[in-house]
Amino acid sequence: YQPGHGYSSMGETKEADGKYYNSGNKFSKDRFLPVGPLHCETEQLINISGEKMKLISDHTAYPEPHDGIMVRRDLVKTRQIYNMDDFANAVKTPADSRVERKGNKVSIFLMSQAPNYSMPVIKVKKGDEVTLTLTNHDKVEDLTHGCAIPTHNVNFIVNPQETKSVTFKTDKPG
Incomplete structure (x- = not known):
């Protein structure tokens, strides 16, 4: 060694x-x-x-x-569950789930609560620039939600009460 x-x-x-x-x-x-x-x-x-x-x-x-x-x-003092109010873009209710389109820019706002997402199917067009914002509504320590769209190289996790966004281009179908 x-x-x-x-x-x-x-x-x-x-x-x-x-x-x-x-x-x-x-x-x-x-x-x-x-x-x-x-x-x-x-x-x-x-x-x-x-x-x-x-x-x-x-x-x-x-x-x-x-x-x-x-x-x-x-x-060591760590936060185990985030405070949803710390995220200005949090999707706080199912009614806040939506898809907004401005030309080829699409913003998707959804929430998850194990084992479901507020919108099970999302459709966009090839060539769109998509920003996906996801809020995890679970309040259980270590209950992260994974979000993956392998055909577009998207893979991230959202911790309890956390909100994360990812932007990607839909350059191919799927």
């Missing part, structure tokens, strides 16, 4: 605790099946609090990981 990046638990705070060290190892190519020009690397989590270091976890990592930090769980 060639350790390339390392960091310790709470190491970037005034409360560094000397308990754990993470070694980001480059050039660990002998451990994994080469599946292309980009090879897996490893991250190793080591307990350094005792008399001897102890390897706790040894797993693959996407190549060239940088700038990792390790903090106590109680310091």
Whole structure:
């Protein structure tokens, strides 16, 4: 191995605790099946609090990981469900679902609530520039909705109460 990046638990705070060290190892190519020009690397989590270091976890990592930090769980405050009011373009009711056309520019506004979309079928013309705006109405943590139109290279997720938009050209049917 060639350790390339390392960091310790709470190491970037005034409360560094000397308990754990993470070694980001480059050039660990002998451990994994080469599946292309980009090879897996490893991250190793080591307990350094005792008399001897102890390897706790040894797993693959996407190549060239940088700038990792390790903090106590109680310091991480994440939002699990968005506030729909934070999105000016949110589709708040089924009645707000619609298709607007101005020439070849089409705006589609729809909502999803597992397992349904407010408009199950949407038709546009070949050559249209389509902006699709989707609001996820679910209020359950981790209940994301996927939206994919593979023939137009569209694939995204919308988290609970979040609104996202994507614009694409309908250059082929489907």
